[in-house]
Amino acid sequence: MKILVLNSGSATQKTSLYEIAAEPPADPRAPLWEGLIEWDASEAAIRTTGPAGVRLQDRVPISSRKQVTERLLGDLWSGSAPLLKDLAEIEIVGHRIVHGGEEYSEPAFVTSALKGVVRRMTEFAPLHNPAGLEGIEIIEQILGGVPQVAVFDTAFHRRLPEAAAVYPGPYEWLARGIRRYGFHGINHQYCAQRAARLLGKDLRSLKLVTCHLGNGCSLAAVREGHSVDTTMGFTPLEGLMMGTRSGSVDPGILTYLLRHDQLTAGQLDDLLVKKAGLAGISGISNDMRQILSAMNAGNPRAKLAFDIFIHRLTSFVGSMVAVLGGVDALVFTAGIGENSAEVRAATCANLEFLGARLDLSKNSRTSCDGDISVSESSIRILIVRANEDWAIACDCWRLARTRS
Ligand code: ADP
DSSP states (O other), X not given: OEEEEEEEOSSEEEEEEEEOOSSOOSSOOOOXXXXXXXXXSSEEEEEEEETTEEEEEEEEEOOOHXXXXXXXXXXXXXXXXXXXXXXXXXXXXXXXXXXXXXTOSSOEEOOHHHHHHHHHGGGTSTTTHHHHHHHHHHHHHHHTTOOEEEEETTXXXXXXXXXXXXXXXXXXXXXXXXXXXXXXXXXXXXXXXXXHHHHTSOGGGXXXXXXXXXXXXEEEEEETTEEEEXXXXXXXXXXXXXXXXXXXXXXXXXXXXXXXXXXXXXXXXXXXXXXXXXXXXHSSXXXXXXXXXXXXTTXXXXXXXXXXXXXXXXXXXXXXXXXXXXXXXXXXXXXXXXXXXXXXXXXXXXXXXXXXXBOHHHHHHOOSSEEXXXXXXXXXXXXXXXXXXXXXXXXXXXXXXXXX
């Protein structure tokens, strides 16, 4: 079965083509083909790669997302070495949709009712949901009636216990949809399943803390395969310190700023979402690599940014472990989690009281999924490469089977 996966963001669109035959294999597979579109102010950069490497590299003037997507997908069935004979070979298309509201706790086939929910949830995910919806509609126009599946970032957290999901504000907030939704769920769920596979254990027997540390950062406490707590909430702003986002701050600061600086809601959003986090504290960058190199060159604000990042990470991991009542494994994933030996080492050093003992040589060398703890460690420490598109392809395969 050939499965196309669209991961549509506000300024980028990743697209992958997978082939899954009889059953999804136990370990993830590389896509047959991948495409990336990156929009800047005036142009869209397109790049595709296939089995033999780069196939297409182009910059096109800014036009509609549909035109650029058509150009990208055209690479699959045109050119000197087409990978598909025609469009009909694509049997199903999966989409990453950030917010599925209270309605969706599982991947689902796209229907007009589903599109209505995604549209309604745009209010809570203004950058991401419109891009996902546009992706669905573009595929409707290009590939006609091909079955489409939406896989939601909020779904994995949909069954958070009430005590973790409801804010201690006025009870009426809940009826207005003001509650904790959680995000990065596709990758948290994938990492939990992958951790069980790497450990050779049944997922239902494990207590895991998955640490998604990219530009956006969040943790999930996973018990018996379900998310029972997570650090992001109503929006992807709550919780850990991030690249440009503050994470949790005292809400009193916001009312103080509103009163004293007469800020508008937009200006406040801008401060918390774009001018805070690693970038806001360091004044250098949102990129952890640059923070580390400035810190190692003696820059005090870069060091403060790193220290706050680790302090908050430690403190939230502690909170997730307390909610779980113990932990079998800590999983590091996404750009920082997968690549920064310094962040993993500093965090695990703070968690030695739990019996966490990192193997420092594995920690500095690992380039693939694996266990980086010493055998005497009381908890396993794992790296799992984020692989949302593969997870979406597998969900499409499973849903398609329910139809046949
Ligand atoms: P996104 O959330 O946008 O998908 P990524 O998962 O790609 O982000 O993560 C981006 C972050 O990963 C950036 O802070 C970047 O600095 C960090 N990162 C990537 N490679 C490394 C590395 N080798 N060392 C430290 N941080 C890294």
